Amino acid sequence: MNLLLSLPPKDQFFQTLWYLINTYSSFFIRGILITLLLSIVGTMGGFLLSLVLTMLRTQTIDYKRDSRIKRWMIKIGHIFADSYITVFRGTPMIVQAMIFYYGISPLRLFWWTPLVAGLFVVTLNTTAYIAEVIRSGINGIDKGQMEAARSLGFSRGRSLVLIIYPQAIKNSLPAIGNEFIVNLKDTAVLSVIGVFDLFRATQSATSSNFRVVEGFFIAAIIYLIMTYFTSMLVKKLEQKMDQSKELSHA
Amino acid sequence: MPNIILDIQNIHKRFGEQMVLNGIHLEVHQSEVLSIIGSSGSGKTTLLRCLNLLNEPDDGHIYFMGSDLMDPKTDLDQLRMHMGMVFQSFNLFNHLSTIENVMLAPIKLLKLSKDEARELATKQLTKVGMQEFIHYKVSQLSGGQKQRVAIARALAMNPKVMLFDEPTSALDPEMVGEVLFVIKTLAQEGMTMVIVTHEMAFAKEVSDTIVFMDQGVICEKGSPEVIFNHPKEKRTQAFLKRYIHI
Numbered sequence: 001m002n003l004l005l006s007l008p009p010k011d012q013f014f015q016t017l018w019y020l021i022n023t024y025s026s027f028f029i030r031g032i033l034i035t036l037l038l039s040i041v042g043t044m045g046g047f048l049l050s051l052v053l054t055m056l057r058t059q060t061i062d063y064k065r066d067s068r069i070k071r072w073m074i075k076i077g078h079i080f081a082d083s084y085i086t087v088f089r090g091t092p093m094i095v096q097a098m099i100f101y102y103g104i105s106p107l108r109l110f111w112w113t114p115l116v117a118g119l120f121v122v123t124l125n126t127t128a129y130i131a132e133v134i135r136s137g138i139n140g141i142d143k144g145q146m147e148a149a150r151s152l153g154f155s156r157g158r159s160l161v162l163i164i165y166p167q168a169i170k171n172s173l174p175a176i177g178n179e180f181i182v183n184l185k186d187t188a189v190l191s192v193i194g195v196f197d198l199f200r201a202t203q204s205a206t207s208s209n210f211r212v213v214e215g216f217f218i219a220a221i222i223y224l225i226m227t228y229f230t231s232m233l234v235k236k237l238e239q240k241m242d243q244s245k246e247l248s249h250a
Numbered sequence: 251m252p253n254i255i256l257d258i259q260n261i262h263k264r265f266g267e268q269m270v271l272n273g274i275h276l277e278v279h280q281s282e283v284l285s286i287i288g289s290s291g292s293g294k295t296t297l298l299r300c301l302n303l304l305n306e307p308d309d310g311h312i313y314f315m316g317s318d319l320m321d322p323k324t325d326l327d328q329l330r331m332h333m334g335m336v337f338q339s340f341n342l343f344n345h346l347s348t349i350e351n352v353m354l355a356p357i358k359l360l361k362l363s364k365d366e367a368r369e370l371a372t373k374q375l376t377k378v379g380m381q382e383f384i385h386y387k388v389s390q391l392s393g394g395q396k397q398r399v400a401i402a403r404a405l406a407m408n409p410k411v412m413l414f415d416e417p418t419s420a421l422d423p424e425m426v427g428e429v430l431f432v433i434k435t436l437a438q439e440g441m442t443m444v445i446v447t448h449e450m451a452f453a454k455e456v457s458d459t460i461v462f463m464d465q466g467v468i469c470e471k472g473s474p475e476v477i478f479n480h481p482k483e484k485r486t487q488a489f490l491k492r493y494i495h496i
């Protein structure tokens with residue numbers, strides 16, 4: 001059926017949209033799926049890895065009780081986590097993608113495809129951002145929570161895991177949702193290493209007919225739909241959490 | 251004399267330049283109810299928080315059932331399990347329900363099964379009159395209810411001593427009574443307690459010993475009768491006079 005459509009003249013904007021959608025639907029669908037995959041894996045993986053960074057960063061040194069080795073391990077953990085976050089937040093993801101993809105490609109690992117590299121980079125990048133989100137979530141927890149846990153006999157580590165992290169993560173969920181929205185849009189830069197995301201798919205769809213504006217108009221609408229619905233969900237979540245907060249001040 | 255539960259020897263605590271505790275000596279005996287009174291900034295809350303090392307004294311010794319809390323080799327977490335603490339701002343765990351607040355430490359620290367912990371928690375919540383609210387969220391409770399749950403949470407660990415840090419100061423006046431009632435009940439059962447409070451009538455009624463603190467030292471110590479009716483120290487007299495007139 002697609003073959004029946006022929007390329008409309010240049011001034012026929014809407015016919016061109018229709019033509020592109022029909023002719024290249026498989027491109028767009030594949031692009032959408034890859035963009036969603038990158039965003040979902042990046043946000044979920046970034047969340048999990050950010051917990052590791054959070055654990056490293058929230059260790060504190062007890063100068064009276066910790067052994068010298070423990071103090072050094074804690075310090076090294078701090079330095080690692082802080083440098084990781086500085087580097088990944090301080091450089092563009094497009095640059096990170098170039099370095100990782102072309103840096104690891106010479107090893108000739110059969111599984112090191114653009115998509116795998118893209119998933120890898122977006123995950124590492126998101127890790128740094130979500131770690132900052134969770135950090136501010138932890139800062140927002142009243143210090144009485146930790147004191148109550150310690151007074152019952154929980155160690156500092158167990159107090160963090162049982163009392164502080166769960167509350168900080170819950171409070172951070174809307175901000176983590178926003179990271180997902182950012183990822184939906186920003187994974188477009190991964191097309192630079194050849195990931196067939198929505199951006200790259202649109203490029204491919206317009207490469208032979210040069211209807212770039214119409215093609216990317218379609219891409220914009222698709223991006224907008226994805227981000228709009230996600231942000232609606234995030235807003236719902238925020239409202240739900242505000243309600244429970246209001247109750248607690250009643 | 252009955253067994254000494256807490257033996258505080260010459261503790262000092264500085265916050266920056268300011269000397270908050272300047273050489274405190276104090277003993278707390280089995281089943282004694284000891285109330286600490288004094289104006290704000292006298293160091294009474296800091297002293298209480300030093301007793302389970304939420305604030306760490308700069309020097310001195312605190313012996314709890316024979317172990318020196320200030321010794322770096324002491325297992326603090328183990329000892330804290332035997333000291334209940336109740337805070338001015340309740341500090342219930344906001345992500346847990348009422349009963350979960352009470353069950354958490356028995357499950358994780360005493361290794362009770364969920365059923366055992368639920369039974370224990372229900373018993374403690376009944377004791378503080380909160381059995382109707384076991385499935386409420388923390389955010390649905392009033393201040394007085396929160397504080398009673400906080401007391402139940404501490405009691406569930408079967409502590410040797412209970413530390414109360416101004417337990418009614420953050421409450422609306424009409425809720426003070428229900429919390430003081432619970433504390434009184436504990437006193438009658440022979441619980442060893444150290445209470446920092448501004449409720450003078452309550453302190454007088456419930457305590458075996460009153461400690462009046464001023465400027466980081468224990469200014470006067472004695473029975474409620476002596477401190478409230480025949481204080482020897484000028485500073486105690488001045489403090490109580492101000493209190494009665496307010």
